[in-house]
Amino acid sequence: MKKYINKLVLLAVIIMVPAMSFSQYCNYFHSKYCLQSENEMFKLNGQSKSALFSKGQTSELQIIVYNKQDYRISVCMDENLGSQVKFKIYETKKVKVEKVIETKSMEEEVESCGTCNGTGEADGEECYDCEGVGERTTGNEVEVISKETKIVVEKQKQLLYDNSEDGFSNEIEFTVESTRRLTLEITVPGGGGGDATTKKRGKLMKSSDMGCVGILVEHMTTPVSGFYGSGF
Amino acid sequence: MKKQSKLILAFLVGFPLVFLTSCGGDVHVEEAIEDVVEEVEEGNQTYYRIPSPDEMFGFIKESGLAFNGELLNPIQNAVNYSDPKMQALNFGVYSADLAYTAAYEEFNETTKYFATIQKMSESIGLSSAFDKTLIERAQANLDNADSLVEITNTSYFAVVDYLEQNEQGDKLGLIASAGWLETIYVVVNTTNYATDKTAVDRLADQKLALDNLLDYLEEYKDNQDVAELLGWFNELETVFASLPEEEDSGSGISFKKKESGKMVLGGGSSISISEEQFNAIRDKVNEIRNNIVKVEA
Numbered sequence: 001m002k003k004y005i006n007k008l009v010l011l012a013v014i015i016m017v018p019a020m021s022f023s024q025y026c027n028y029f030h031s032k033y034c035l036q037s038e039n040e041m042f043k044l045n046g047q048s049k050s051a052l053f054s055k056g057q058t059s060e061l062q063i064i065v066y067n068k069q070d071y072r073i074s075v076c077m078d079e080n081l082g083s084q085v086k087f088k089i090y091e092t093k094k095v096k097v098e099k100v101i102e103t104k105s106m107e108e109e110v111e112s113c114g115t116c117n118g119t120g121e122a123d124g125e126e127c128y129d130c131e132g133v134g135e136r137t138t139g140n141e142v143e144v145i146s147k148e149t150k151i152v153v154e155k156q157k158q159l160l161y162d163n164s165e166d167g168f169s170n171e172i173e174f175t176v177e178s179t180r181r182l183t184l185e186i187t188v189p190g191g192g193g194g195d196a197t198t199k200k201r202g203k204l205m206k207s208s209d210m211g212c213v214g215i216l217v218e219h220m221t222t223p224v225s226g227f228y229g230s231g232f
Numbered sequence: 233m234k235k236q237s238k239l240i241l242a243f244l245v246g247f248p249l250v251f252l253t254s255c256g257g258d259v260h261v262e263e264a265i266e267d268v269v270e271e272v273e274e275g276n277q278t279y280y281r282i283p284s285p286d287e288m289f290g291f292i293k294e295s296g297l298a299f300n301g302e303l304l305n306p307i308q309n310a311v312n313y314s315d316p317k318m319q320a321l322n323f324g325v326y327s328a329d330l331a332y333t334a335a336y337e338e339f340n341e342t343t344k345y346f347a348t349i350q351k352m353s354e355s356i357g358l359s360s361a362f363d364k365t366l367i368e369r370a371q372a373n374l375d376n377a378d379s380l381v382e383i384t385n386t387s388y389f390a391v392v393d394y395l396e397q398n399e400q401g402d403k404l405g406l407i408a409s410a411g412w413l414e415t416i417y418v419v420v421n422t423t424n425y426a427t428d429k430t431a432v433d434r435l436a437d438q439k440l441a442l443d444n445l446l447d448y449l450e451e452y453k454d455n456q457d458v459a460e461l462l463g464w465f466n467e468l469e470t471v472f473a474s475l476p477e478e479e480d481s482g483s484g485i486s487f488k489k490k491e492s493g494k495m496v497l498g499g500g501s502s503i504s505i506s507e508e509q510f511n512a513i514r515d516k517v518n519e520i521r522n523n524i525v526k527v528e529a
Contacts, residue, residue, distance in 0.1 A: 027393050046284030046389055051277075059277040064441050065497070066283070066291070067433065091485050091500070094443060160497070161487055174487060177498035179437035181444060219287065221294060 026050045030214030034076040037173070037218055042072055045217035053213045055081060056191025061184045061215055062092065065176045072218040074171035075186060078211030084168045085213065086187035089161040091180055099152045102145050109140040157183060175222050186213055280448035282408050282441060285328040285415045286385050288434070289335035295430040297422045299336040304329045305414075305525045307348045312527040317457040319356045320403050321524045323349060324410030327388055332418055334384045337377045346370055346384070353391070356403070361394040362387060401448075402455040409445055409461055410524055417521045420514040425507045435513065436505040439472040464520045471516050475509055477501040 029050035036042070047063040065071050075087050160182075163169050191209060305325050313319045326349045333341040350367065353359045366387060373379035388411075395404035416438055423431040446465060452458040478501060485500030505513075 027397055044385070045287065046385065046392070047281035049279055049281060051279065057276075060279065062278065062280045062444050062447070064281075064283050064437075064444060066287075066437060068430075069291075089487075093501075158485065160485065172495065174495035174497050177496060178485075178500060178502045179434075179440060180485070180497065180500070181440040221291070 026052045026212035026214075029212040030076070030216040032214075033212075034074045034214045034216035035171075036216065037072050039220070041220040041223070042070075042218035043220060045071070045219045048215060048217045050212055050214040052210060053077070053081065053186075053188045054191060055188055055209045058185060058187040059213075061186070063182050063184065063217060065180050065182055066219075067176055067179045068222050070173065070175050070220050070222050072171065072173040072216075073184065074216045074218075075213065076170065076216070077188065077213040080208055081188050081211040081213070082190060084189060085163075085170060086168075086185075086189065087161075087163040087170065088159060088185040088187075089172070090157040090159055090183040090185065092183045093156050093158070093181070094153050095156050096151050097154050099150055099154075101148050101150050101152075103148070104143055104145050106141045107144045109138045109142045111138050184215060186215065188213060280444050282412050282445055282448070284385065284388055285331035285411055286335060286381060286388070288415045288419065289332050290381075291434060292419055292422070292431055293335050295428070295434075297419070297428060297431055299332075299338060300418070300422050301338070301341065303418050303421055304332070304341070304345075307344050309525065309527050310348050310352055313352075316356065317406065317460075318524075319352060320406040320457075321410040321461075323352050323356060323358070323391075324407035324412075325414045325521075325525060326352065327391070327407070328411040328414035328418070330384050331381075331388065332415075334377075334380045337380075339374055339380070342380055342384070343374055346387075349387070358391055358394060361390040363390075366390065402452040402458050405449050405452050405455075405458050406461060409449065409465065412441065412445060413517065413521055413524070416513075417517050420510075420517055425510045432505060432510060435510070436475055436503045439475055439503055442469055442472055464523065468513075468516050468520060471509070471512050474512075475503050475505050477503050 027050060030048045031044065036044075047061075049061050051059060053059065073089075075085050077085055161172060163172075166172075188211075305322065307326075310322065310326065313322045326345055330342060330345040330349060333339075333345055350359075350362050353362050366383065370380070370383045370387075373383060391407065392404060395401070395407070416435070419431060419435055423435065425432055442465070446462070446469060449458055449462045449465065453462055480499055480501070482499045485497070487495050487497055490496055
């Protein structure tokens with residue numbers, strides 16, 4: 001009996017440990033597995049991130065890139081997720097836009113009394129309330145739509161880079177000339193696709209359909225090139 | 233067999249069975265080991281990142297701003313933060329102060345602030361983030377500027393990772409927000425609007441970092457402490473919102489390849505800031521920072 005229990009314990013451990021440790025295993029994935037720049041001036045940026053992905057999943061990372069700095073962004077992932085990751089960079093902006101906002105409300109329906117002057121009829125009832133041309137309530141409610149123009153703040157995304165147009169490169173290095181808020185969108189191919197905007201929580205996935213994706217962000221002050229100052 | 237043993241046996245037999253059934257098939261044990269299942273969140277997730285304090289301090293040091301030790305939150309205050317919210321917030325403040333002292337090679341101060349946040353980490357359940365190796369490395373490199381900056385970064389990133397891993401996004405929100413605010417507090421109180429243009433521009437750019445921070449905090453606003461902090465930061469956002477963003481006359485923002493082959497992200501809008509707006513930001517930052525570091529009498 002003891003031998004039987006031991007085997008079961010071993011089996012349970014083998015099954016459970018990888019499942020429990022998957023997300024923890026992803027934690028430092030970017031610093032362990034994404035290739036760092038050979039340029040020693042580049043430093044690890046705290047906006048780097050690793051996460052557990054399933055095939056077909058799309059996720060976003062919002063970062064800030066500063067003026068007068070160079071950045072290198074590289075993406076790496078577990079082999080079982082494939083070799084090509086889709087990687088897009090958007091600028092995210094908050095912009096003020098004029099928006100017509102419609103509000104619906106229920107109001108009492110009114111009807112014209114026409115020429116009713118207290119002696120006529122409207123819908124078969126005597127119309128005592130009207131004096132000449134006027135209105136009276138029918139007792140029914142109708143939906144009324146009112147429109148109002150307001151200034152609202154909206155998030156807008158503009159596509160700046162798509163690695164499918166760059167040979168599915170998994171890294172990009174650039175100089176920033178004005179500070180930007182960027183959205184890095186990562187899509188792991190496969191998994192039957194589906195609508196990425198539909199949020200389904202708690203789906204059970206096979207481990208072979210899951211893996212870590214790391215986004216390594218490195219930065220350095222943009223090197224000054226050329227001759228500066230008067231010199232001698 | 234004792235009742236407890238029966239329960240263990242039932243669990244050991246039943247638990248894998250639940251998983252195997254979820255796979256939807258009559259599978260062998262060997263296959264089950266290959267195809268472990270896990271509950272994952274599917275769909276489009278968004279993660280927000282805030283530049284860590286070291287990035288800002290490294291930049292302002294290069295731009296020529298001097299170190300001002302009077303701006304640090306004195307380490308003697310640490311023992312007075314007994315409320316969990318104040319502990320988390322001031323952990324963020326001290327983390328930024330640590331990065332500030334390390335960036336400016338103020339080794340004595342760095343040692344004290346490292347010890348302070350290490351001690352605070354115990355009271356707020358973050359001691360796991362400070363493993364023995366990290367502490368030993370810090371002690372061995374107290375006079376090495378580059379190593380010390382790297383170690384302070386490692387400790388900051390370890391805390392961020394630990395909190396994310398343990399799904400304590402609300403606590404991370406408090407720590408990261410306070411750390412960001414302390415960074416801005418130091419910059420705005422050491423910058424001369426008339427002479428330190430680079431630092432002034434970097435301060436204006438914080439409008440974008442604050443947007444990221446607010447979006448992150450919004451996700452945890454059900455937490456009362458986060459909601460209170462969000463209220464303060466929304467007031468600060470109102471001040472930042474007044475900074476105009478001017479579009480350039482070109483074709484807008486884009487990646488362009490220069491002749492050297494280097495990619496450049498340029499064009500689009502840029503944020504400007506007047507002296508009046510600079511002063512308004514400083515006043516609001518000082519007010520919020522005072523709310524965070526104040527010690528109850």
